[in-house]
Each structure stands twice: as structure tokens, then as C-alpha cells.
Amino acid sequence: MTVSPKDKRAAFRSLHQGGCFVLPNPFDVGSAKALAHLGFKAIASTSAGFAWSIGKADNKVDVDEVLHHLSAISAAVDIPVNADFEGGFAHEPEGVAANVTRAVATGVAGLSIEDSTGDKAKPLYERNVAVARIQAARQAIDSAGGDVLLTGRCEAFLWGQPDLALVIDRLTAYAEAGADCLYAPGIKTREEISAVVKAVAPKPVNLLIGASGLSLQQAEELGVRRISVGGSLARMAWAGVMRAAREMAExxxxxxxxxxxxxxxLNKMFS
Known part of the structure; x- marks a missing residue:
């Protein structure tokens, strides 16, 4: 029986009410179905994993490609899908709002907007612009019904600015601007994680774990509400392909x- 987007969104919000859950990141329909088969309660797309699956580098896909991908994954599984929606595929808040409206229509249960510009010389949007972009995403979601969960991301640690005070300032501003969940990929130490959790409480925090790191239980003890793995599952898949292909070639x-x-x-799982 197919679960409606409304029910998926309600289930996704419920997951954020307490405890800590793993939000793994599939990179195509097959991996999405496999994760659902294993019993995960929700999944999230990965910009990097999807880009590699169509032969592109991360952040080099266009909004139409991503929307098609989100529609396909959302239709393939009966569990909530959170969208890695990068920076909203627009610079100005108005453009972010327009694209978020299109993303909501794919059936996703949540989506994230990050504050990185893609420009190494000026990697983060000015604070007021970054906040306005979150506000625009919030307004677009509310206009579409308001049940899609919005995650505000501060990318400072990933862009060579490991300034925890800056991250906390931005995340609290994003929370005030309407983000339901907060996310600072790149924070790793218990002290960093605990500080972020306390700063944005009672709103939930997403923690990225890309390799070794805290366990689910340890993250929960720090107050983390959900754990995602970014492009790590895609990298694992590519590791197997490249090992076997190199052996054949060399x-x-x-x-x-x-x-x-x-x-x-695999046939049994997908039958």
C-alpha cells in the first residue's frame, strides 16, 4: 500500500520528537529501496552520491535533475525522504523560494538549505542573506501546506572556517527564521556537538558521520536527534566497483x- 506524502511527513516529524535515529543516504532508487527493506524509518538524498551516479561532480547537477531524482526516490519507497537540496539552486531568496516550492511537489518529507556560496574566496553567504534564504524557504513550505520539515545548514566547517561561535550564531538565527532542524556538517568532537545541541534546543540537530565517529547511543547521549552519512554509502559502492574494475584493467x-x-x-529483495 502506498503511503501518502502527508502521512510520510507526519511520520518524519514524529521521528524528531525524541531519541536519535539514523537517516542513511541512498544515491538512487535501488539503494533507497534497499535501505527501506532493511527497516530504516526514513532516508535522505545525497547531493554527492546522486551526482556521481549520473557521472557528474558534486554541486554540478542542475535543479531539474535533482527534482526528477527526488520524485523517483519519493515514489519508490513508503518511508519519508529528506532532500539534500544544496543551496536551493538559487542565490536570491526569491529563487530559493521558487525552487523549494518545486521540491515540495516531489513528495519529499523534508529538505535542507545550506549557506555555502560555492565561491572559495567568499564561501558563505553574508549572514543577513543566509537568514533571508531560510525565511524564504520557510515561507514557500508554509504556502504549500507547512508540513515539510526544513533543515537549516551552516557549512562553515566544510569550507575551512571551523569557528564554532560563528556556526552557533548562524544556526540559532536559522532556527529563529523558521528552520525546524539544524545541521552543521563537519563538527565532530563531543564538545562541539554538545554546544550546538544546547544552543538550538529544543529544536533537533542532525549530525553527519562519514566514517568512524560516535555511535548512535553516544550521539543520543549528547542530545543529537538524527544521524546522516552523506555520500558515504555511495563511496562504499564506488570502492567496490573501482577495485574490481582496476583489477580487470590492470x-x-x-x-x-x-x-x-x-x-x-538482490532479486529477492527487489521482487
């Missing part, structure tokens, strides 16, 4: 193929 042997996931199990 050695003319095929031993790596023996470590592949059983085809019969």
Missing part, C-alpha cells in the same frame, strides 16, 4: 568479483 584477473553481493538476494 591485471586481467577477476578475483574481486567474488566479493559482490549475491544476485539472488
Amino acid at each position: 591485471q586481467g584477473t577477476f578475483t574481486e568479483l567474488a566479493s559482490g553481493y549475491p544476485g539472488g538476494d
Whole structure:
């Protein structure tokens, strides 16, 4: 039975009410279905993983490609999908609002807007502009019914500005501007995580874990509400492909193929 977008959105909001859950990031319809099959309660797209799946670099896809991807994943599973919507695919708040309206129509249960510009010389939007962009996203969601969960992201740590005070200032401003959840990819230490959680409480915080890091239980003890893994699952998939392909190309042997996931199990899962 197909679950409606309204019900998915209600379920997604409920997940943010207490505890901590894993929000893994599929990169295509198949990986989305596999994660749902494993029992995850919600999933999130990954800009990097999707870009690599269509032969592009991260942040080099256009809004139409992303909207098609979000529609496909949302229709493929009966669990909530959160959209990595990058910077809203526009600079001005009006453009962000227009694209967020289109994203809501794909059936996603949540979406995130980040404050990075893509310009290494000036990596973050000016604070007032960044806040206005979150406000615009909030207004677009509210105009469409208001049930899509909005995550405000501060990208400072990922762009060489590991200034925790700056991050907290921005996240609290994004919360006041209407973000339902806050996210600062790149924070890692217990002290950083705890400081962010306390600063934006009672609103929930998303924590990115890309390799070794805190366990689910440890993150929950710090007050984190959800954990995402970004492009890590996609990187794992590409690791297997590249190992096997390099062996074939460079050695003319095929031993790596023996470590592949059983085809019969995949057919059973997708049947």
C-alpha cells in the first residue's frame, strides 16, 4: 500500500520528537529501496552520491535533475525522504523560494538549505542573506501546506572556517527564521556537538558521520536527534566497483568479483 506524502511527513516529524535515529543516504532508487527493506524509518538524498551516479561532480547537477531524482526516490519507497537540496539552486531568496516550492511537489518529507556560496574566496553567504534564504524557504513550505520539515545548514566547517561561535550564531538565527532542524556538517568532537545541541534546543540537530565517529547511543547521549552519512554509502559502492574494475584493467584477473553481493538476494529483495 502506498503511503501518502502527508502521512510520510507526519511520520518524519514524529521521528524528531525524541531519541536519535539514523537517516542513511541512498544515491538512487535501488539503494533507497534497499535501505527501506532493511527497516530504516526514513532516508535522505545525497547531493554527492546522486551526482556521481549520473557521472557528474558534486554541486554540478542542475535543479531539474535533482527534482526528477527526488520524485523517483519519493515514489519508490513508503518511508519519508529528506532532500539534500544544496543551496536551493538559487542565490536570491526569491529563487530559493521558487525552487523549494518545486521540491515540495516531489513528495519529499523534508529538505535542507545550506549557506555555502560555492565561491572559495567568499564561501558563505553574508549572514543577513543566509537568514533571508531560510525565511524564504520557510515561507514557500508554509504556502504549500507547512508540513515539510526544513533543515537549516551552516557549512562553515566544510569550507575551512571551523569557528564554532560563528556556526552557533548562524544556526540559532536559522532556527529563529523558521528552520525546524539544524545541521552543521563537519563538527565532530563531543564538545562541539554538545554546544550546538544546547544552543538550538529544543529544536533537533542532525549530525553527519562519514566514517568512524560516535555511535548512535553516544550521539543520543549528547542530545543529537538524527544521524546522516552523506555520500558515504555511495563511496562504499564506488570502492567496490573501482577495485574490481582496476583489477580487470590492470591485471586481467577477476578475483574481486567474488566479493559482490549475491544476485539472488538482490532479486529477492527487489521482487
